[in-house]
Amino acid sequence: MLFVKALRRDLTNLAGVVFAALFTIMVTVTLIRILGRAAVGTVDTQSVLPLIAFAAVNFLPILLVLTLYVAILMSLTRAYRDSEMVIWFASGRSILDWIAPVLRFALPFVVLIGLISLGVAPWAARQSSEYQKRFEQREDVSQVSAGQFRESGSGGRVFFVESVSEDQAEVRNVFVTQRVGNEVSVVVSSGGGIEILPNGDRFLVLNEGRRYDSAKGEAGFRIMSFERYGVRLDPQTPDLTDESTRAQSTWALIAAPTLRHQGELMWRLSVPISAVVLALMAIPLSAFNPRVGRSINLVLALLVYVVYNNFLSIIQAWMGQGKADWASAALVHLIPLGLVALLFYWRVSLIRLPWLQRVLGVLRRQRQ
Numbered sequence: 001m002l003f004v005k006a007l008r009r010d011l012t013n014l015a016g017v018v019f020a021a022l023f024t025i026m027v028t029v030t031l032i033r034i035l036g037r038a039a040v041g042t043v044d045t046q047s048v049l050p051l052i053a054f055a056a057v058n059f060l061p062i063l064l065v066l067t068l069y070v071a072i073l074m075s076l077t078r079a080y081r082d083s084e085m086v087i088w089f090a091s092g093r094s095i096l097d098w099i100a101p102v103l104r105f106a107l108p109f110v111v112l113i114g115l116i117s118l119g120v121a122p123w124a125a126r127q128s129s130e131y132q133k134r135f136e137q138r139e140d141v142s143q144v145s146a147g148q149f150r151e152s153g154s155g156g157r158v159f160f161v162e163s164v165s166e167d168q169a170e171v172r173n174v175f176v177t178q179r180v181g182n183e184v185s186v187v188v189s190s191g192g193g194i195e196i197l198p199n200g201d202r203f204l205v206l207n208e209g210r211r212y213d214s215a216k217g218e219a220g221f222r223i224m225s226f227e228r229y230g231v232r233l234d235p236q237t238p239d240l241t242d243e244s245t246r247a248q249s250t251w252a253l254i255a256a257p258t259l260r261h262q263g264e265l266m267w268r269l270s271v272p273i274s275a276v277v278l279a280l281m282a283i284p285l286s287a288f289n290p291r292v293g294r295s296i297n298l299v300l301a302l303l304v305y306v307v308y309n310n311f312l313s314i315i316q317a318w319m320g321q322g323k324a325d326w327a328s329a330a331l332v333h334l335i336p337l338g339l340v341a342l343l344f345y346w347r348v349s350l351i352r353l354p355w356l357q358r359v360l361g362v363l364r365r366q367r368q
Contacts, residue, residue: 004101015071030055047131057124061117061271068109069278076286106279114272126247182216203230263319266329284343
């Protein structure tokens with residue numbers, strides 16, 4: 001049918017533009033945040049691009065929900081503004097006739113959102129956590145950045161290097177301080193690097209420097225000059241397990257139905273459900289009088305999304321604390337669905353709701 005084809009074409013074009021804009025904003029914000037963390041040394045500079053990619057996958061379900069909602073809202077709002085809806089209504093169409101084509105357009109979005117939310121997003125969160133843990137559990141000298149003081153993971157050593165070679169194998173002008181009990185050692189060297197012995201032991205070997213030893217309560221220092229000085233690096237076994245619920249697979253959440261796992265599972269299931277609810281909500285919210293203006297319905301649509309999304313986050317937190325159950329989660333979706341039914345009834349019914357008519361009358365008088 002003609003109006004179905006026109007609607008599908010408008011929705012497709014708008015969805016591409018909206019998604020491109022939202023995705024660009026999300027990637028830019030994520031890039032700035034991760035680059036800031038890399039600048040202070042909490043993230044490996046070589047892992048910036050993978051971390052951005054994993055963060056983008058995590059945000060994709062929300063971006064797709066917003067894309068669907070905004071695309072439907074903008075397409076139908078434009079039709080009201082250009083008086084296209086008046087023509088369709090005059091030809092015998094009802095606003096209910098837009099439900100089926102909108103749902104058919106939303107179906108691929110809902111399926112994709114469900115697949116990402118239930119399967120791909122947890123994998124991306126797990127990979128992002130592994131990247132960060134690998135960097136945190138590297139040897140002390142491997143985390144050193146030129147021109148920065150860096151404390152070891154155990155807190156017993158502090159490193160400072162003036163410069164690092166391009167292959168990250170050698171450091172120049174090294175300062176190392178180490179505290180063992182009441183003794184403090186300070187090592188200053190012109191340079192060094194990591195050497196691996198045949199048995200697998202790793203050593204930080206420093207060249208041409210001095211070591212200063214002192215003990216608590218003593219006024220003097222013991223000074224030792226050296227040509228080569230080796231510091232054994234304790235081997236670390238990376239622990240890449242992530243206990244956070246976001247990184248757990250959906251099957252793991254179902255197999256271990258703890259309170260936190262149920263809250264995370266509720267959120268993953270709610271994201272595709274919210275896409276359907278918001279797609280239906282956008283149809284009656286897009287209706288407006290071109291002579292009056294369209295600012296009110298757009299503000300209302302934005303408010304509906306913010307409140308809906310915040311209530312989902314609140315129920316997730318409450319389920320993790322044992323203050324809510326699955327019935328409460330279902331109620332969060334049923335209330336917006338009831339509002340959708342009420343809005344459709346108000347748009348198609350010849351009998352206007354009295355209380356709503358009074359409110360609209362007050363608004364019109366204030367505008368005049």
